[in-house]
Structure formats: structure tokens, C-alpha cells
Amino acid sequence: xxxxxxxxxxxxxxxxxxxxxxxxxxxxxxxxxxxxxxxxxxxxxxxxxxxxxxxxxxxxxxxxxxxxxxxxxxxxxxxxxxxxxxxxxxxxxxxxxxxxxxxxxxxxxxxxxxxxxxxxxxxxxxxxxxxxxxxxxxxxxxxxxxxxxxxxxxxxxxxxxxxxxxxxxxxxxxxxxxxxxxxxxxxxxxxxxxxxxxxxxxxxxxxxxxxxxxxxxxxxxxxxxxxxxxxxxxxxxxxxxxxxxxxxxxxxxxxxxxxxxxxxxxxxxxxxxxxxxxxxxxxxxxxxxxxxxxxxxxxxxxxxxxxxxxxxxxxxxxxxxxxxxxxxxxxxxxxxxxxxxxxxxxxxxxxxxxxxxxxxxxxxx
DNA sequence: AAGTCGGGGCG
DNA sequence: CGCCCAGACTT
Numbered sequence: 001x002x003x004x005x006x007x008x009x010x011x012x013x014x015x016x017x018x019x020x021x022x023x024x025x026x027x028x029x030x031x032x033x034x035x036x037x038x039x040x041x042x043x044x045x046x047x048x049x050x051x052x053x054x055x056x057x058x059x060x061x062x063x064x065x066x067x068x069x070x071x072x073x074x075x076x077x078x079x080x081x082x083x084x085x086x087x088x089x090x091x092x093x094x095x096x097x098x099x100x101x102x103x104x105x106x107x108x109x110x111x112x113x114x115x116x117x118x119x120x121x122x123x124x125x126x127x128x129x130x131x132x133x134x135x136x137x138x139x140x141x142x143x144x145x146x147x148x149x150x151x152x153x154x155x156x157x158x159x160x161x162x163x164x165x166x167x168x169x170x171x172x173x174x175x176x177x178x179x180x181x182x183x184x185x186x187x188x189x190x191x192x193x194x195x196x197x198x199x200x201x202x203x204x205x206x207x208x209x210x211x212x213x214x215x216x217x218x219x220x221x222x223x224x225x226x227x228x229x230x231x232x233x234x235x236x237x238x239x240x241x242x243x244x245x246x247x248x249x250x251x252x253x254x255x256x257x258x259x260x261x262x263x264x265x266x267x268x269x270x271x272x273x274x275x276x277x278x279x280x281x282x283x284x285x286x287x288x289x290x291x292x293x294x295x296x297x298x299x300x301x302x303x304x305x306x307x308x309x310x311x312x313x314x315x316x317x318x319x320x321x322x323x324x325x326x327x328x329x330x331x332x333x334x335x336x337x338x339x340x341x342x343x344x345x346x347x348x349x350x351x352x353x354x355x356x357x358x359x360x361x362x363x364x365x
Numbered sequence: 366a367a368g369t370c371g372g373g374g375c376g
Numbered sequence: 377c378g379c380c381c382a383g384a385c386t387t
Contacts, residue, residue: 038382045373045381079371082385116384136382156366183382192380193376224368250386252370305371341372 005146006171006178008201013181016188018043021050023180028102028127029060032112035119036083043187049078061100064091072255072338079341081254086114106132117163125176133166134179135159138186143169144218145190148207152221230266231309232273233259233343235292235350236323238316243326244337252305257337259311260326267308270294282322290315301342311346 003011017023020043022034033053037046052074057063063071068088075084090112094102103109110120121132133139140153143165151158171178189200197209208214236243236259243260247253262268262278270291273279283289292313301309319328329337334347 035382040371040381040383042373042381077372079373080383082370083383086384114384118383122382134382137380138382179382187382221367250369254370 004171005169005202006174006181009181009185010174010177012189012201013177013184017180017184018188020047021054026127028104028109028123030054031127032102032109032115032119032123033057033087035122036087036114037078039083039119040080041078046078049075060091060094060102063088064095064100068255069338073336076256076338077341077344081256083114085255089113090115102127104128106130122179125179127176129174129176131170131172131175133163133170133175134183135163135166136183136186138183138190139166140218141192142182142186142190145208145214146202146206148211148213148217150213150217150219153218154220158219226306228306228308230264230268231307231342232262232264232268233309233311233346234262234314235259235311236314236316236319236326237331238319238328241328241330242334243319243323244329244334245326253340255338257327257339258343260323270312273312283320284322286316286320288317295346301345307342309342 020034022031025031034046034050037050037053056074057066057071066088068085071084071088072081075081078084093112094100098108103112106120106124109115109123110117115123118134118136121134122136124130124132125134140162143149143162144151144153147165149161149165151161153159153162166182189195190202195214197203197206197214200206200209203209206214208217234243244257245260246255246257248255260282262273262276264273264276268276274283292315294312295310301307319326339347
């Protein structure tokens with residue numbers, strides 16, 4: 001009669017869940033891999049990446065022994081690239097500290113690079129049936145509505161509150177199943193926008209629905225506006241090669257590759273770009289230069305990270321010493337390098353147009 | 366406690 | 377365009 005929270009969710013799950021590859025295994029390595037891929041990422045977006053990673057890296061050892069550039073290349077387009085670096089670091093760590101055997105207790109799992117509270121709980125409950133509540137964005141939403149909690153879910157007090165609430169609701173007999181069920185319920189039924197509360201099995205006990213606050217749960221603290229950034233890429237061609245470099249600095253797209261970049265603090269026309277110190281440092285005395293196409297004015301390309309970027313084609317007859325720090329990559333080999341989606345899209349356009357780079361006027365400084 | 370890190374899909 | 381997504385880490 002008095003079905004508990006867990007019973008209702010588990011029954012709902014039995015009737016409604018999606019069949020996903022990482023749910024067909026209890027291999028902690030595969031579960032770990034899926035959890036990292038799915039951090040801040042929708043299932044639909046991560047699914048193919050998971051398949052490709054499993055095919056290429058079927059176990060910890062194969063991942064640990066791969067070069068980082070290959071891991072990043074396979075991760076290309078997924079975003080949050082620190083996940084790929086951490087995944088690789090952790091794989092090597094598992095080889096070193098645990099002889100290649102995936103750790104089996106919570107503290108050891110939690111100690112792996114890139115594994116936080118959520119991921120450790122997910123791995124331990126799914127793979128080992130250990131009683132740790134996994135609290136992700138779905139769980140925050142479900143709990144904040146069912147219990148009509150108005151604490152912000154993204155500050156320390158709120159996180160602690162929801163973690164304790166979820167743990168107190170966890171049936172230790174089947175923690176993995178309950179965690180899966182709660183998250184799937186949040187993903188499919190208790191969705192962020194316009195949930196179908198009329199069809200909800202928890203409707204009779206959902207306090208937010210009783211109070212009419214479903215649309216305002218979960219509560220989040222406001223976030224500061226993000227500073228726009230302006231990237232001016234230079235596709236410098238010389239003798240069939242393009243200049244490329246790896247982003248090693250601590251910033252977005254770390255360890256991915258890109259064209260020589262001049263970042264400015266506002267939209268910058270081409271002639272203004274030539275007056276920047278970066279330009280002068282690279283091309284100061286260079287006269288044998290042809291200026292090709294430039295993508296439409298600093299066009300807002302990326303999503304709400306707010307990066308405005310343009311690409312400028314340039315052809316040189318020789319590479320000056322000031323540019324000798326860059327890699328020289330034959331155009332046919334560009335796709336071996338992991339690049340941002342922004343750069344990937346430009347490369348696609350560029351290739352489709354057939355190495356256009358129609359050289360325009362001769363530039364003389 | 367607040368910032369940073371991608372990219373895609375949705376209304 | 378704003379919001380959100382199987383979050384973790386740095387400052």
C-alpha cells in the first residue's frame with residue numbers, strides 16, 4: 001500500500017527505461033568510461049563516443065598505453081576536454097597503483113583523477129552495489145520538486161542538503177537500480193521544462209506540484225555574465241603546409257591544436273589587426289605575403305561561451321624565424337590533430353571549397 | 366564561494 | 377537567445 005519513494009521509481013524504471021550499452025555490463029571500467037563521457041553531457045550526444053572509446057580502448061591498459069593526443073582526438077567535439085586528460089591520467093594511475101585492476105572501494109574510486117562524488121557513487125553502486133547515493137542534475141531536480149526544496153542546488157549548503165536527503169532515501173538493498181531509476185526518471189519524466197505531471201507516478205506526493213512551484217524547481221543561484229572573447233585565427237600557408245600549434249596554456253581547449261591566434265579585446269578589422277603587437281612580432285618585416293579570404297566578420301560562432309572568431313587565409317613564400325615555433329603540417333594531415341569544433345567546422349568549409357584560399361591582393365607593409 | 370571548462374538541443 | 381545536460385577542479 002504505502003509504496004516508498006524507491007519502489008515507485010524502480011517500478012517506473014522497469015516500464016520506461018532506455019536500453020543503453022553501459023547498462024548491459026557490470027565492468028567497472030566501462031561504467032567509469034560512460035560516467036565520465038556523460039558528465040554534463042546528454043546521452044544522445046555521448047553514445048557514439050562511448051562506442052568508439054570501447055572499440056579502441058576496451059580496457060584500462062589499452063587506454064593507459066595510448067598517447068594522450070590519441071585520446072584527445074577520439075574525444076574531439078565532446079567538450080570539457082579536461083575529462084579526456086583526466087581519464088587518461090586515471091588509467092595510468094590504475095595501472096601504477098592497482099596493477100591495472102579497477103579499484104573496488106569508494107575511497108579508492110573517488111581518488112581517481114576526474115572522479116568526484118557523483119561519479120564515484122555511480123560507479124560503486126552500478127558496478128559493485130555499494131550503497132552510495134548518486135546525485136546528479138536529474139536527482140537535484142526530482143528531489144527539489146518532490147520535497148519542494150527551495151535551497152539553491154549549486155552552493156555548498158544545498159549540495160550537502162540534497163546529498164543527505166538522497167542518501168537517506170536510498171534503499172541499500174538495490175542502490176544501483178535505485179540510482180539508475182532516479183536519474184532516468186529525471187531525464188525522461190521529471191524533465192526541466194514543462195514536465196507532464198499528469199502522467200507522473202509521484203504526483204500524489206509531489207509537494208512542488210501541490211504548491212504550484214514545479215516550474216521554479218530546482219532553484220539555482222544566478223550566474224555572472226561571461227566576458228566575450230575575440231579570436232582572430234591566421235591560416236598561414238606556405239609550400240603546402242599550414243602552421244599549427246598546441247594550446248598548452250591554462251585556458252579553454254587545453255592541449256588541442258589550432259592556427260596561430262591573435263586574441264583581441266574587441267572586434268578587429270584586418271588593418272587594425274596588422275597594427276597589433278602580435279602581428280608585428282610575427283610579420284614585422286615580412287613583405288612577401290598574400291592575403292586571402294577571411295571568414296565573415298568576427299562572427300559569433302561558439303555557443304554561450306561567447307567567442308567571436310574569424311579565420312584569415314594568408315600565404316607566405318617562406319616562414320620567417322618569428323614563426324618557427326609553430327608546427328608545419330601538410331594540409332592532408334590536418335585531420336590527425338584534435339581541434340575545437342570551431343576549427344573543425346572551418347576546416348570542413350575550407351576543404352569543401354577546395355583549398356580555396358584564392359589569393360587576393362599582394363600585401364606590402 | 367565563485368569561476369572555469371564545450372558543445373548540442375530545445376522552446 | 378537562454379536554459380540545461382549522468383560534474384570536477386581551481387582559485
